[in-house]
Amino acid sequence: MIGIIRTLWLTFLHLFHKNDTVPYPETKPYLSPRYRGRIILSRDPNGEERCVACNLCAAACPVDCISLQKGEKDGRWYPEFFQINFSRCIFCGFCEEACPTYAIQLTPDFEMSEYVRQNLVYEKQDLLISGTGKYPDYSFYNVSGLAIPGKDKGEAEREAAPIDIHALLP
Amino acid sequence: MATIHIDGEPHETRDGENLLQAVLEAGVDLPYFCWHPELGSVGACRQCAVKQFNGPDDKRGRIVMACMTPATEGAIISVSDPEAKEFRGEVVEWLMTNHPHDCPVCEEGGECHLQDMTVMTGHRARRYRFEKRTHRNQDLGPFVKHEMNRCISCYRCVRFYRDYAGGQDLAAFASHNNMYFGRAESGTLESPFAGNLIEVCPTGVFTDKQFSKTYSRKWDMRGAPSVCAHCSVGCNTIVNERAGTVRRTINRYNDEVNRYFLCDRGRYGHGYANADTRIRVVGQLIDGVHHQVPSQAAISHFATFAEDGPVIGIGSARASLETNYALRSLVGAAQFSTGLAEPAHGLTLLAADILRTTPAHTPSLHDVEQCDAVFMLGEDALSTAPRLGLSMRQATRHASFLNADRNRIPRWMDASVRMMGQDFISPLMIATPAATGLDDCAVLTQHAAPDDLARLGFAVAHLIDEAAPAVPGLTEAESTVAGRIAEALLAADKPLVVSGTQLGSAALMQAAASIAAALMVRGKPAALSLVLPDANSMGVALMGGLSLDAVCDMARDGKVGTLIVAEADLTRQLAPERVEALLGQVRHFVLIDHSESPLIERAELVLPAAPITHSGGTMVNMEGRAQRFLPVAFPEGPVEVSWRWLRDFAESIGQDDRMAWQTLDDVVAAIARELTVFARIGEAAPSEQYMLESGHIRSQTARVSGRTAIRSHISVRDQPVPPMPDSPLSPTMEGTYSTSMPGALVPYYHAPGWNSEQSLNRFQQEIGGPMRGGYPGVRLVDAAEAVWSSAHYSTDLPETFAPRDGSILLLPESRIFGSEELSALAPAIAERAEPAVVRMAGDGPSEVTLTLDGIRHRLPVLRDDSLPPGLAFYPAHMTLRAFAAPVWVSLETAEALA
Structure with a gap:
């Protein structure tokens, strides 16, 4: 008997609580930038595709839902197709997490x-957006040794000028 | 045998090993870079450091390089010693200071020895904060991509390219941190073995340029064991596939055949399987135009053809044994042709006959490497069978090994053995019409016309064994040369004679056989190797059949109703007017092939066959070794393996009782039953039911990606992968995998911690030894029971070659790139193939007009003074499709015409 009255009382009290539900979609909940939603591909600060088609995202994917093919233009690798x-x-x-170039990001x-x-x-x-996403300054080719248009050998971060193998000095 | 103690555990080792080999054979992980099982040790990278103790009482020990230290009885070493571990960690950290941050955009990534070894030593984070040295790259041609930044200076590339393969145009430049491995200037790597740099290089300096165009990570590709289809050596390969296209070919280790290396024709020849020249639809000629028809319609159409007179089948030396046998069963043995015209037909059958009757041993490639005197008679083996040429080059090192043994230097001590052995060269003697790529390591070269070469060969045989017929009318110079050759062969412990069908001369092969037999008579364990034109020439020769000339005669007599051609291009065998005559005289012409040939226009029915990358089958190489290849890709649409088309034909004409085959195993069993010479081909590889540890071996890696996405653009619904026809391998990642799987079924190499092909050491019983799971192929021809008497010596001695006025003898030159039929369709090989030129001696005109088969060809001339007068070389099959045997041609210079 007491149990029944107690339940009724508690239910009655809920009339005066703040609502937990929101009238979605008119009101949207706050989601942090780290939220793991729709996947995008970002671009580097120069507006070029960040994805270098290394396949690591596809390899890391536990449900194997990413498929891509490497292409190459002027020394830059890019995905010929990229489907999720x-x-x-x-x-x-x-x-x-697997992406070495910050190309693939969850939004x-x-x-x-x-x-x-x-x-x-x-x-x-x-998938491809026109911005840099969460990492505004990173450009993979600035730290890798490959030469691409606009960045020759020896011009990446912490790189010495190319060796002149014809020089006689040791 | 010696016992060594590795971290307290006793392990048995073989005599003469070094500690690194012993440690790897014991199954212990020890990182290394510069050591290679075939190239030996030089101690350049300092990575394989272990601690060795003088005895049980020595607690301090000393660090030694495992690859430079012999494994002696009772040696006590420690791989896991903290000091040794720290040493190795520091070495790899130091090697990595200049290694670029490139792995995501490196073709080696995921199968990189440097990645594996770095992980193995535990080096994770770069502490060095200063600048990395950089290098400019070179364009090394269509096969190999160059990215020098990644180099760790292990020297493997130059050791392979220069020391092992005899190349001249790759070298080490500069010093210390500036080391550069490349050519003097950008340009195509000249060696036909340059592609091996990709596998030899432990990191991504040399990567596969063709593979890079359709790149896929190693873990993403399906693999299947295959056999190279581009010459008669039959090298074992692994073909990789992804999303329906063939991506690359890599070496598959077979301890008796190709071991660690392939030639570039084999590595890049698979391009024909993806090319636009592939036939992918069933075509029927209706009112002069090919229309696409359903398979069933084509088969029932054939049934109406078959009622219209006898059916003749033309097989092919580039098709599998199963296809040839199916055709032979369909049409009957008396109506089956080998697909070869004279003289190739007769020569191929003769070669098989010689190998069956000769008392000499038919060597595998590994046996060739063990020989200590080689006489190459009338065959430029480096171009017709490049991998054999590489083995012959190794045979010249035999004396330096003996010298090393005398000085108690282990054979794996590469730099010392080579340095001391500079003046100890086992004789390689070459008698060919012109200079060859092996001349640089030959002690004797003789250039003459084919007939004169054969006479020289017979003279050598006579000098070795008096019972062999003497050669009358030899010049003094020829006698001297013959004397030197005979002396060198008799002085050897294991002499080898190499000849072949290249020059279209039966006398040459007979002469080679006579020399080998004479050596056997003198008690020498001689070996005889005969190079054949195509991958399955030996299989077709053992099966036997009519020559194309006989088929032409039958057609002329009106005895041919329907002609079925299975995977043969008749225009490469018969002159254009003879092809025209043959096709004009048959009522129906059915073509089954996987790649377009000029014949396709004329065929009433064109059926798409599966190339060897898409089908299973057996081929017999030049030593008579039957080897199985398995499909790596599913045949597309109506494409079927040729024997299935032929089986369906048989069914349509009511012959299905004899040819009711469902699987490859059924055909293999039928061949073994009917033809005694092939009785053992079932042993070439395990059957389709084969299971390893209660499951089929998987042909995809456990980490294959994109399974639910790769075809989602077609349909988002997942489709189960169908079983791979004719293969014991599971087509997916589901299945078993172990390092003890049969060698004939290895789909890819991987062992825990070893993602690169260097993981091979886990699959071998011992380093450089047989695969743990066996199956190196099965030898069908063994001369053990051959009875020999001097009556078997060929007495068919040719006359001395006499040049003719106004004519030259045009010899077929075999090109490594461009002559072979299927590889020539591969874009990479076509890019590497040089334009066809007539090679002639003397200061002649820059162009000649040759009249061949009634057609005048205007051809450029290249001066080659190594050719004797009256002879010229022209590439076989390049512009003159049917040119495969020497012909006398009348010669007009371009000037004379003008």
């Missing part, structure tokens, strides 16, 4: 529902 099957993605963020956007499952397959043009 979001109907398989579990938003674990391993791909972002606080989760509103990706589709009526047609096929539409959950995102191609490169769906």
Whole structure:
């Protein structure tokens, strides 16, 4: 008997509590920048694609939902195609952790529902954004040894000028 | 045998090993860079440091380089000693100070020996905060990509390229931190073995330029064991596939055949499997135009052809044994042709016959490397069978090994053995019409016309064994040369004679056989190696069949209703007007092939066959070794392996009782049953039911990526992967894998901690020894039971070559790149192939017009003074498709015409 009255009382008290639910989608909850939502591909500060098609995101992916093919232009590697099957993605963020160039990033956007499952397959043009995402200054080729247009051998960070092998000095 | 103690555990080692080999064979991980099982030790990288103790009482020990220290009885070493570990960690850290931050954009990443060794030593973070040295790269041609920043100066590349393969145009420049490994200036690497630099280099300095164009990480690709289809040596390869395209070919170790290295034709020849020249649809000729038809329609169409007169089948020396046998079964042995015209047909059969009757041993490539005197008679083996040429080059080192043994220097002590052995060179004697790529290591070269070479060969045989027929009318110079050759061969412990079909001369092969037999009579364990034109020439020769000339005769007599050509390009065998005549005289012409040839226009039915990357089968190499290749990619659309088309033909004409084969195993069993010479081909590789530890061996790695995304642009729904036809391997990552799997089934090399192909040492019973799982292929021809008497010596001595006025004898020159049929379709090989030129001696015109088969060809001339007068070389099959045997051609100079 006491139990029943106690429950009724507690339920009555809830009338005066603040609501936990929000009227989504009119009101949206706050999601931190580190939230693991929709995956994007970012660009470096010069506006070039950051992704170098190294395949590490695909290798790290526990559900194997990333597929890409390496292409090469003027010494720069880039993905010829890059597709993510979001109907398989579990938003674990391993791909972002594995990425050596900060190209692949997870964003606080989760509103990706589709009526047609096929539409959950995102191609490169769906993934590539025009900004740098969470890492504004990083450019992979500035720290790697490959020569690309605009950055010759020896011009990366902490690199000496190329050796002149014809010099006689030791 | 010696017993050494590694970290307190006793391990048995072989005699004459170094500590590094002993440690690796014991299954202990010890990092190394400069040591290579085939190149030996030089102690350049200081990475394999271990601690050695003088005895049980020695607690202090001393650090030694494992690769430079012999494993002696009772040696006590410690790999896990803290001081040794620290030493190795510091060495790798020091090597890494200049290594660029490149791995994501490096083709070696994921199968990099440097990555593996760095992880093995535990080096994680770079403490060195100063500048990295950089280098400019060179363009090394279509095969090899150069990125010098990544170099760790282990010297493996120059040791392989210069010391092992005899190349001249790659060298080490500059000193200390500035070390540069490259050419004097940018340009294509000249050696036909340059592609091995990719596997020899422990890091990403030399990477595969063609593979880079369609790059995929090692862990993402499906692999399957294959056999090279581009010459008769039959090197073992692993072919890699991803998303339906063939990506690359790498070496597959077979201790008896190719061991650690491939030639560039084999490494880059697979390009034909992806090329636009592939046939991918079933075509039927309707009103002079090919229309795409369903497979079933084509098969029932064949049934109507078959009612219209006898069916003749033309097989091919580049098709598998199974395909040739299926065709032979369909049409009957009396209507089956080898696909070879005279003289190639007769020569190929003769070669098989010689190998079956000669008392001499038919050597594997590894046996060739052990020989201590080599006589190459009338065959430029470096161009017709490049990997054999590389083995012959190693044979010249035999004397330096003996010298090392005398001075008690272990054979793996590479620098010392080479330095001391500079003047100890086992004789390589070359008798060919012109200079060859092996001349630099030969003690004797003789250039003459094929007939004169054969006479020289017979003269050598006579000098060795009196019972062999004498050669009348030899010049004094020739007698001297013959005397020197005979003397050198008799002085050897294991002499080898190499010849082949290149010059279209039966007398040359007979002469080689006579020399080998004569050496056997004199009690020498001689070896005889005959180079054949194509990958499965020996298989076709052992199977037997009509020559194309006989088929032409039958057609002329109206005895051919339907002609089925399986994977053969007749235009490479018959002159254009003979092809025209043959096709004009048959009522129906059916072509089964995987790549387009000029014949395709004429075929009433064109059926797409699967190339060897897409099918399973058996090929027999020039030593008579049957080897199995397995499919790595699924045949696309209507594409089927040729024998399945032929089986369906048989079914359509009601012959299905004899040819009701479902799987490759069924065909293999049928061949073994019917043809006694092939009775053992089932032993070439395990059957399709083979299971390793209760599962099929997986052909994809455990870390393959993108399984739920790779075809999601077609459909987001996952499709199960169908079983791979004719293969015991599982097509997916599901299955078993172990280092003791059969050598014939290895889909890729991987061992824990060893992601590069250096993990091979885990798969071998001993370093450089057989694979743990066995299966090096099965030898079908063994001369053990051959009965020899001097009556077997060939007495068919040719006359002295006499030059003719106004004519020259045009000899087929075999090019490493461009002559072979399938590899020539590969873009990389086509890029590397040089333009065809007539090579002639003397200060002649810059262009000649040759009249061949009634057609006048205007061709550029290259002066080559190594050729005797009256002879000229022109590449076989390059512009003159059917040119494969010496012909007399009338010669007009361009000037005379003008």
